[in-house]
Amino acid sequence: MKLTGAKALIESMINEGVETIFGYPGGAIMPTFDALYDYENKVNHILTRHEQGATHAAQGYARVSGKVGVCLVTSGPAATNAITGIADAMLDSTPLVVITGQVGAALLGTDAFQEIDVVGISQPITKWAYQIRRAEDIAWAVARAFYIARSGRPGPVVLDITKNAQFQEIEFEYKPCTFIRSYIPVPEVNESQIELAADLINNARKPYALVGQGVVLANAETELKAFLDKGNIPAAWTLLGASAMPTDYPLNKGFLGMHGNVAPNMKTNECDVLIAIGMRFDDRVTGDLNSYAKQAKIIHLDIDPAELNKNVKVDAPVLGSAKDTLAALTAKIRKADHTEWIESFQVFIDQENEKVIQREVYPESGELTMGEVVNKISIATNHNAVVVTDVGQNQMMAARYSGYSQTRSLVTSGGLGTMGFGIPAAMGAKIGAPDRTVLMYSGDGGFQMTIQELGTILQEQIGVKMIILNNHFLGMVRQWQEMFFDERYSFTKMKNPDFIAIAKAYQIDGKEVSDRENLDAAIADMLKDDKPYLLVVNVEMKGMVYPMIPAGGSVTNILLGE
């Protein structure tokens, strides 16, 4: 079959199961957009309002669906605009294929109009970046791109395709990629590693599991539960591991890290065997490494050999997909009873309830707090919504006070911490999980970083429920200024527009709430149908996220507020 390169590109993507593309047309990608015009009933193209929005939308789509998120943008500034989302996907192991147009091959290296070295720029922040200069390489490169993006530890791939390659006609034949000799995505389980780890667990009196996104990416939620149940092992989750275990699962002891729960952090330095599963000992989880879990034998299950012994020296590394390694471990561990150890978490849970949660979630007077808003919305959605967040206080509050009843329910920018992630990621999440309620929590700062995507929501009528937790501050920075910079609030105060009026201009319904007595009705109004909605909640201006482990401090050095 003779096809132009542009058609071959689209046919290749269809072969990979692509249904949705987030994109933005422009000069060097026009031949492909022209071809896309004939594929309207096969491929759903979502026109975002900025290329960064396209990448975050593709991330949101990928994170809820487990499929590869796809972006299609032009060269030069479009490609550089996409960089933030690509970097975000790299740090959070999100499978993306980002296709960027490029000037004709004859113009490469001449500083032609909208020419930029996309492959060079994206090399450090992609799993693979490749420039296609000839149409005959398209099918091969696309097949390889999708294989690399989705296999092993997932991540972003950039394909930079020159304009001439889109115009050229070639004989098209598609063959999926299943093997690259220099790339072993899923290492085989090593029995001796399993035995060593199982031995440590079988001799543990206080075993403790840390659950990361690796469990979700491996679709190993069932294997995780079987493992924890059999070993009777209490577990906690990282930000990206949220919802790998349901909130009401008895062995789920909560959220790790800087703004995590007290018990999971304290117990890190009390357990005798620490079992890290598909997590990477990020500094926001470990705090000071010199005082991190020094008393424990450490088992680390990960698919990426470069993660083993990277931040924390490990006694028993277990390489492989969490689905395989957890199953193998479960077979080798003895059924155990650690009731006393598990019950010992309760004293810290009670302490946090009393010192932090009562004030944050159940205040009876004073201004509205972020925590109570999140809690009320979580209850109103039966703890079953997809929660998308922006970055900052809103993110920590949403992660802490949302309930999760199924996997892939928290979409947030963990590693890169990208403000502006919220709105576009929520759009992508809603498209990826159309039957679920998608909530988007943002601060007043982050909302304005990608506010233009309200246009995409208008055009596509994407039913996202957006909540601005408005404190008229860049709240997390303000919190640090209060705590560590002598209350010098340098450029964190914000004079904000009328968000409801802006939403109205985009034909998005909404309400603004400042009083406790109006909150429930406003939440009910937001959730009454499946249409886009903006709820602006004016919360206390100087709210703080507690508990807090100051950066670089020990995981047991937890501040609880006044």
Add this chain to the structure above:
Amino acid sequence: MEKILYTITIFSENTVGLLGQITIIFTRRGLNIETLSVSPSAIKGIHKFTVTLYSTQDVVDKVVKQIDKRVDILKAYYNTDDDLIHQEIALYKVATENILQQGSIEELIRRYHIRILEINNDFVVFQKAGHYAETQQMFEELSETVGVLQFIRSGRVAITRSKVERLTDMLEGIKKYEQ
């Protein structure tokens, strides 16, 4: 921890941009590449990089894992000098006139096992292969006596003493994944 010289050996596919992918891993960690040598390997289509780096074992270990992780890298590993037979090559351009004024250079040639690649009225080019210290010592001696117009030294090339051939083993090992 003590910083010593490590030799990193990398086998890669012969694709565009591989060197860049490798060097950014060093750049990001503020590490200086000491020497670098790249050439086609014994296996057609596979390139071999030899990189030397002063660092601690902890750092070189992490760097090599990050290099090995890149999709188009077949195998990366590191060794210390004890594990290796290694060599560098150096060229020295010296003014012919200065050499003639010096009198006999037989002693110098014998002592350093110098090869002479070119002689004309203007200059002489010496070649010396050896370890860094040896090529450096000769450079310093020539500089003090006859002066050196140009000097160039290659990156290190190295062969392991080990009986294990890691690339061959790796290629054998992955055959089972191939369909």
